[in-house]
Amino acid sequence: MVEVPPLLELKSLVVAYGGVEAVRGLSLSVAAGELVTILGANGAGKSTTLMAISGLVRPSGGEIYFKGQRIDVLRSHEVVKLGVIQSPEGRRVFGPMTVEENLKLGAFTRPGQNLELDLRRVYELFPRLFERKKQMAGTLSGGEQQMLAIGRALMAQPKLLLLDEPSLGLAPLLVKSIFQTIKNINQSGVTIILVEQNAQAALKLADRGYVLDVGNLVLADRAERLLNNPQVRDAYLGAR
Numbered sequence: 080m081v082e083v084p085p086l087l088e089l090k091s092l093v094v095a096y097g098g099v100e101a102v103r104g105l106s107l108s109v110a111a112g113e114l115v116t117i118l119g120a121n122g123a124g125k126s127t128t129l130m131a132i133s134g135l136v137r138p139s140g141g142e143i144y145f146k147g148q149r150i151d152v153l154r155s156h157e158v159v160k161l162g163v164i165q166s167p168e169g170r171r172v173f174g175p176m177t178v179e180e181n182l183k184l185g186a187f188t189r190p191g192q193n194l195e196l197d198l199r200r201v202y203e204l205f206p207r208l209f210e211r212k213k214q215m216a217g218t219l220s221g222g223e224q225q226m227l228a229i230g231r232a233l234m235a236q237p238k239l240l241l242l243d244e245p246s247l248g249l250a251p252l253l254v255k256s257i258f259q260t261i262k263n264i265n266q267s268g269v270t271i272i273l274v275e276q277n278a279q280a281a282l283k284l285a286d287r288g289y290v291l292d293v294g295n296l297v298l299a300d301r302a303e304r305l306l307n308n309p310q311v312r313d314a315y316l317g318a319r
Contacts, residue, residue, distance in 0.1 A: 083110070083111075085108035085110050085111075086113075086145065086238070086239060086270055087108065087132070087143075087239055087270075088107075088143070089105055089106055089141065089142075089143050090143075091104045091105070091106055091142070092106070092128070092131060092141035092143065092151075093105075093138060093139050093140030093141050094128070094130075094136055094138050095139045100139075100294055101124045101127040102124040102128055102131065102138075102291075103293075103295050104140075104296075105124070105291070105294075106141075106296070107296070107299065109239070109270060109272060111270055112265075112268065113270055114261075114265040114270075114273065114284060114285050115271070115272050115273070115285060115286060115287050116272075116273045116274070116275060116278075116282060116288045117129075117272065117288070117290075118275070118281065118282075118288055118290045118291070118315055119290055119291035119292060120314075120315075123291040123292055123293060123294065124293070124294040125274040125291060126168055126244075126274060127294075128274075129165060129241045129243050129274055130165075131143065132150075132158075132241060132272075133155055133158055133163060133165045133241060134150065134151075134154055134155035134156075134157070134158040135155050135165075145158075145161055145163055145239065148161070156188070159188055159235060160188050161238070162235075162236065162238030162239060163238070163239045163241070164185075164235045164237035164239070164241065165242075165243065166228045166229050166232040166240070166242050166243065166245065167228070167243050168243040168247065168274075171228065172217070172227050172228060172231070173216055174216050174218075175216075175217060177212065177213050177216065178208055178212045178213070178214055178216055178219070178227055179198070179213065181231055182198060182201060182208070182227070182234050183198075183234070184231065184234075185231035185232060185233070185234030185235050186234040186235060186236075189235075197233070197234050198234075200233070201230040201234065204233070204263065204264070205226040205227075205229075205260070207226060208227060208230055211223060221248050222253040222257070225245055225246075225249060225253075225257060226257070226260075229257075229260070229261075229264075237269055238269070238270065239269075239271075239272070240264065240269050240271045240272070241271075241272050241274075242272070242273045243274045244274060244275060244276060245257050245258075245261065246258070246277050247276065254277065254280065261273065273285060279306070282305055282306045282311075285302040286301070286302055287300065287301055287302055288302050288305045290311060290315075298311065
């Protein structure tokens with residue numbers, strides 16, 4: 080049986096800010112079609128890992144491969160063109176622009192292409208965005224801005240979608256809706272890496288999980304096994 084190479088592979092990744100290592104020798108892989116979550120406390124290196132994959136920070140050691148191509152040597156816009164798309168923590172929508180203008184910006188690597196089909200798909204996932212498409216993004220609620228941030232990322236037609244804290248600051252009912260949408264996106268064929276403080280919700284959604292502690296990988300397993308792991312339950316699930 081021929082072994083299928085991973086869609087994404089990190090080999091001994093090191094990322095440092097000044098003299099401080101935020102990620103220390105991290106190795107992980109993600110197969111096509113998977114939904115993988117990265118867990119850990121604040122400062123564990125989760126967001127830094129996503130930014131390194133996206134090309135937004137330059138690793139000081141190790142290598143990152145996407146579909147067999149080394150990408151840690153590329154600039155961020157070149158990584159985007161390959162189909163690695165990040166929806167950042169804090170949403171970062173363009174407030175003075177309309178919802179639809181924000182969405183179209185997500186397709187900046189595809190100039191001249193007809194975007195109507197992609198817009199329709201986003202509006203089907205997030206009907207609220209269709210209702211608000213002419214509204215300034217800065218006037219949306221937090222939940223609506225999160226929908227917009229994810230929708231904007233989908234406009235780039237991602238092969239690998241990186242989601243950084245999509246439930247941060249949202250009411251429980253909206254969190255449930257956002258996670259259901261993430262599940263639908265994954266089931267449509269998009270591979271996802273999810274960084275999320277709500278560890279229980281993330282593990283219930285994911286196929287596999289990695290747990291970081293101060294930049295170090297401390298656990299890696301199937302999501303259901305991590306859910307029942309006493310170490311994970313004590314550290315991350317006790318308050319849920």
